[in-house]
Amino acid sequence: MSEPALRVEGLRKSFGGAEVLRGIDLEVAPGEVVVVIGPSGCGKSTLLRCLNHLEPPTAGRVWLRGELVGAHEEEGRLLPRPEAEVNQQRARMGMVFQRLxxxxxxxxxxxxxxxxxxxxxxxxxxxxxxxxxxxxxxxxxxxxxxxxxxxxxxxxxxxxxxxxxxxxPEVMLFDEATSALDPELADDVLQVMHDLAREGMTMLVVTHEMTFAREVGHRVVMMEAGRVIEQGPPDVIFTTPSQPRTREFLRKVLHSRDALPPG
Structure with missing residues (x-):
């Protein structure tokens, strides 16, 4: 079995007294497209920013191809990497933001x-x-x-x-890359992402584009209140999710996306 492209263990992030990530465990295999869904404010964007250390995690660890990101271990203690080393690690994870x-x-x-x-x-x-x-x-x-x-x-x-x-980059991170675009313009961006997936790029994609998640994702991860509450293949998550919160979220999102405007 090959080493994960990304491995996340016990990831936590707090801003002041507010805990945004509450212990995330996640692996992404080489060439896998993992789509992260969930309501606004559940920690999806913070998760991506912690992966490449734009936001240093409060606790937990992230590995990129087996290398600890943002820190190194010495006699059982985690010590921060020099900023130049962190920048080199960030360069191995391409990130596309919601903002242009x-x-x-x-x-x-x-x-x-x-x-x-x-x-x-x-x-x-x-x-x-x-x-x-x-x-x-x-x-x-x-x-x-x-x-x-x-x-x-x-x-x-x-x-x-x-x-x-x-x-x-070895991994591409997409943070709501199409949410600021109208549907026609979003389709052009999604097509590029679809092509990257077909070429075998490892991708972690935060999105509300459920058609993309269903057709392109190898695995869908549902987040709620800073935790992963469910994950699995798209055909399972979209048809027979095990968590009531996932069913509720998908019912609302799919209804709002699929509804046709009047007239």
């Missing part, structure tokens, strides 16, 4: 080549060759010289995906 957070002063091409040059030490020629290939893959090659302000939200999000892929 491109650099506004850089062109599309400039956005994608920035990190490979600064973090990975690629030459500009190498970085541009990689960026052009990724922009072609995400359907944006003709927009390479545009600035973000001249792109639609969906195009900006696809640039963000290309930018994350430019670091050649």
């Amino acid at each position: 957070n491109l650099f506004p002063h850089l062109t599309v091409l400039g956005n994608v080549i920035e990190a490979p040059i600064r973090v990975k030490g690629l030459s500009r020629q190498q970085a541009e060759a990689l960026a052009l290939r990724l922009l072609g893959r995400t359907g944006l090659l003709d927009k390479k010289d545009e600035y973000p302000a001249r792109l639609s939200g969906g195009q900006q999000q696809r640039v963000a995906i290309a930018r994350a892929l430019a670091m050649e």
Whole structure:
């Protein structure tokens, strides 16, 4: 059995007196697409941010391909890694956020080549060759010289995906990547994510897009109040969930998504 791409054990996160994550245990296999669902405020986004140490966990451990993230163990104690090492680990986990957070002063091409040059030490020629290939893959090659302000939200999000892929990550984390987009623009982004899954990219996806979860996910994880309350294959979770809270959540979400507007 191969080593998990990601392994999470006893992950907890508190902000002040509020405990947002309450002991998350989770594994993601290489090439697996795990979709995390649950109501707003249940800790889904915080989970992703703790995985790559944008938010240091209050307790628990995260391993990336067997390497402890954000800390190292010495004589049974966890000691923080130097920030440079943490940044190198983050570079192995591409993350696409809900917010469209491109650099506004850089062109599309400039956005994608920035990190490979600064973090990975690629030459500009190498970085541009990689960026052009990724922009072609995400359907944006003709927009390479545009600035973000001249792109639609969906195009900006696809640039963000290309930018994350430019670091050649081992895992991709998606945090509600389509929630700020109208359905037509969201479909373009979801298609790129679908293509990545088909190519074998390991992905952990927080989303309210239930069709994507059902069709692309290998496993669906349901969160509630900072805990994983249920997980399993999409056909099981969507047809015969074991937890009443999962059934209630899916009934509400599927009803609201599937309802047609009047007229």
